[in-house]
Amino acid sequence: MSDKLQATHLQRRAVVYLRQSTLKQVLEHHESTTRQYALKQRAQELGWPAGRIDVIDEDLGQSGAGSAWRSGFQRLAEEVAHGRVGLILALEVSRLARSSADWQRLLELCALADVLIADEQAIYTPRDYNDRLLLGLKGTMSEAEQYWMRLRLQGGKLSKARRGELFLAPPVGYQWNEATHRLSLDPDEQVQRAVRLVFERFRLEGSGYAVVRYFARHGLKLPTHQLRGRQVHWSLPRYDSVLDMLHNPLYAGAYVYGRKEVRMALVEGQVKQRHTTVLPLPSWKVCLFNHHPAYLSWEEFMTNQKKLESNRTHHLPHQHGAAREGAALLQGLVLCGKCGHSMGVRYRGATHSPYYECSNAPGSMGGKRLCWLVAARGVDEAVARLFLEAVQPPEVELGLAVAHEVERQAEQLHQQWKLRMERTRYEAQLAERRYKAVDPDNRVVARTLEHEWNDKLRELEELESQYQQERRRQKLELSEQDRARILTLSKSLPRVWSAPSTTNAERKNLLRILVQKVALSPIEVPSRQIRVQVVWVTGAVTDFTLPRRQGFQTRSNPAEAVELIVQLFQQKSDAQIAAELNQRGLRSGANLPWNTKTVHRVLNVRGLHRAIPAPQCVPAPARRADGLYSVHGVAERFGVSEAIVRYWMARGWLEPTEGGGRGHVCWFKLDRQALRRLNAGRARSSSSSSNPMQHEVHYA
Numbered sequence: 052m053s054d055k056l057q058a059t060h061l062q063r064r065a066v067v068y069l070r071q072s073t074l075k076q077v078l079e080h081h082e083s084t085t086r087q088y089a090l091k092q093r094a095q096e097l098g099w100p101a102g103r104i105d106v107i108d109e110d111l112g113q114s115g116a117g118s119a120w121r122s123g124f125q126r127l128a129e130e131v132a133h134g135r136v137g138l139i140l141a142l143e144v145s146r147l148a149r150s151s152a153d154w155q156r157l158l159e160l161c162a163l164a165d166v167l168i169a170d171e172q173a174i175y176t177p178r179d180y181n182d183r184l185l186l187g188l189k190g191t192m193s194e195a196e197q198y199w200m201r202l203r204l205q206g207g208k209l210s211k212a213r214r215g216e217l218f219l220a221p222p223v224g225y226q227w228n229e230a231t232h233r234l235s236l237d238p239d240e241q242v243q244r245a246v247r248l249v250f251e252r253f254r255l256e257g258s259g260y261a262v263v264r265y266f267a268r269h270g271l272k273l274p275t276h277q278l279r280g281r282q283v284h285w286s287l288p289r290y291d292s293v294l295d296m297l298h299n300p301l302y303a304g305a306y307v308y309g310r311k312e313v314r315m316a317l318v319e320g321q322v323k324q325r326h327t328t329v330l331p332l333p334s335w336k337v338c339l340f341n342h343h344p345a346y347l348s349w350e351e352f353m354t355n356q357k358k359l360e361s362n363r364t365h366h367l368p369h370q371h372g373a374a375r376e377g378a379a380l381l382q383g384l385v386l387c388g389k390c391g392h393s394m395g396v397r398y399r400g401a402t403h404s405p406y407y408e409c410s411n412a413p414g415s416m417g418g419k420r421l422c423w424l425v426a427a428r429g430v431d432e433a434v435a436r437l438f439l440e441a442v443q444p445p446e447v448e449l450g451l452a453v454a455h456e457v458e459r460q461a462e463q464l465h466q467q468w469k470l471r472m473e474r475t476r477y478e479a480q481l482a483e484r485r486y487k488a489v490d491p492d493n494r495v496v497a498r499t500l501e502h503e504w505n506d507k508l509r510e511l512e513e514l515e516s517q518y519q520q521e522r523r524r525q526k527l528e529l530s531e532q533d534r535a536r537i538l539t540l541s542k543s544l545p546r547v548w549s550a551p552s553t554t555n556a557e558r559k560n561l562l563r564i565l566v567q568k569v570a571l572s573p574i575e576v577p578s579r580q581i582r583v584q585v586v587w588v589t590g591a592v593t594d595f596t597l598p599r600r601q602g603f604q605t606r607s608n609p610a611e612a613v614e615l616i617v618q619l620f621q622q623k624s625d626a627q628i629a630a631e632l633n634q635r636g637l638r639s640g641a642n643l644p645w646n647t648k649t650v651h652r653v654l655n656v657r658g659l660h661r662a663i664p665a666p667q668c669v670p671a672p673a674r675r676a677d678g679l680y681s682v683h684g685v686a687e688r689f690g691v692s693e694a695i696v697r698y699w700m701a702r703g704w705l706e707p708t709e710g711g712g713r714g715h716v717c718w719f720k721l722d723r724q725a726l727r728r729l730n731a732g733r734a735r736s737s738s739s740s741s742n743p744m745q746h747e748v749h750y751a
Contacts (some may be wrong), residue, residue, distance in 0.1 A: 069084070209308070222276070
């Protein structure tokens with residue numbers, strides 16, 4: 052018995068702390084785990100009864116490089132700090148901590164609380180300077196040992212990676228050849244074609260989301276690897292999967308190691324989580340070009356990285372975002388001529404009219420306010436005219452090239468469907484052979500294989516039906532009329548530009564081929580204008596001005612509506628005129644229903660002002676001769692406001708018998724059936740009687 056062990060220690064609890072660095076060690080190194088659990092017997096030999104010995108084993112499979120993720124170590128430190136522990140037992144110091152900071156903190160707590168630390172050989176008291184010096188040295192050596200082990204392992208991996216022989220998990224489209232220690236193309240033709248199609252569509256579309264939409268639109272699937280590349284699974288592509296493929300340099304034939312770095316992040320002064328950082332190309336530890344067969348060239352890969360970087364919307368000068376389907380054709384290309392910042396796109400009103408606006412003007416309290424904005428339609432049309440004038444390709448060569456490209460893309464789709472059906476047909480034949488090979492008397496197995504065969508046949512039938520629908524919908528085989536139409540359209544780029552089938556995203560991609568930036572500046576004097584400066588990719592600048600319209604003048608009202616307003620000016624009030632316009636189905640220039648304000652605005656523009664008070668609308672009577680009630684009459688009948696009656700109408704509890712259209716008076720028949728429906732609606736309402744819009748209704 053050591054003289055360091057006192058009665059005060061035996062009055063407190065003994066704690067046996069267990070830890071192994073990985074789950075693999077827990078599963079495979081059983082002897083180490085057994086030795087650690089055996090420390091409970093050592094605590095009993097030192098004088099602790101079995102009921103006062105705690106075993107903390109929740110940190111098995113956790114690294115000792117830190118304490119943030121080790122709940123067992125945190126619980127141990129808390130028990131020590133509260134003076135509940137007299138002895139800590141561990142197989143060795145490295146089990147308690149591989150970090151000197153955590154180890155020294157625990158030693159400090161044990162010294163203050165007079166807690167002993169024991170292993171298989173000896174007992175130490177942190178209050179004794181010599182013991183504390185020895186424990187500190189053991190902790191430092193444990194941390195250094197971990198560093199040396201990691202250094203040896205990482206050095207061996209790096210040496211093998213520099214020869215291009217270190218195993219890399221093969222991405223989809225590749226297989227790892229154990230004999231040559233090289234990546235090779237997947238022998239599956241369907242897998243290869245699907246991977247090549249991803250890069251080709253990105254080259255044409257310029258966006259990862261556009262690639263995903265293309266696959267989804269044509270019913271195509273993308274392979275993914277499971278079980279470390281040993282099994283291929285086909286599914287609809289996800290955006291993150293496509294993005295990983297576009298960012299992966301292995302597809303360019305380059306063997307890359309060390310392009311990501313895992314670091315520990317500090318959160319509120321403590322190490323909390325691991326943070327993965329993607330390093331720039333010059334910082335990659337190993338990059339071997341032309342190491343294995345490639346799906347694209349290194350130059351194209353770097354071009355794709357620049358494109359992906361420019362597609363990001365962090366509002367840096369080189370980032371203008373991917374082309375989207377919005378109506379603003381210069382999205383991401385517009386600069387403010389007043390302050391030099393990028394101008395964003397906003398869609399306003401019921402018609403979602405596009406505007407370019409700059410919100411970078413300094414405001415109060417260090418915030419931002421609106422600098423200025425301009426309607427996008429006029430600017431887009433002017434820049435588009437310049438673009439179409441600048442693009443004048445040779446007609447014959449362009450027509451043939453476009454026709455060839457359309458045929459090539461149609462053939463690609465046809466091949467994808469063909470290979471997919473080949474695979475499904477093979478799986479059906481395999482299921483048939485398995486069913487026929489089983490003993491027919493073994494019905495337990497035969498029934499299962501028969502179901503699998505039927506499922507594969509049904510899947511093949513559905514796939515062939517989908518393929519026929521896709522052929523008709525997407526024109527996978529071009530007729531002579533289709534080729535003639537393509538040649539005709541390709542000779543006239545303005546016709547293609549204005550064709551309904553051309554999307555806004557395609558127009559934006561066409562503009563970005565030649566247009567680099569467009570600067571917009573307001574000119575107030577002598578007249579309100581916009582200065583437009585188009586910066587082409589060649590460096591040339593085209594400078595011109597446009598008239599700047601504002602407000603409602605940018606959307607002219609229909610002539611029929613304006614003429615009717617002028618005709619009814621002397622006969623009806625503004626409200627009556629608005630009701631008449633809405634009844635005839637006429638809309639304002641903003642494609643909105645008419646109201647008194649819009650009617651009054653048109654009259655002011657025409658210089659028509661009412662010299663005498665306009666005739667007022669005659670209010671509807673509370674009740675007609677036939678017994679029908681108006682909204683006002685229903686409100687008087689039940690002693691509520693008209694707002695509550697309209698609330699009943701909105702909830703469907705009270706339905707008008709006549710009227711109800713725009714500009715027409717609503718009339719209600721308050722019979723027993725209507726009152727019963729009103730009460731039933733109130734009873735079904737989830738608001739109960741606390742809703743101020745509900746009132747009790749009684750039968751008349």
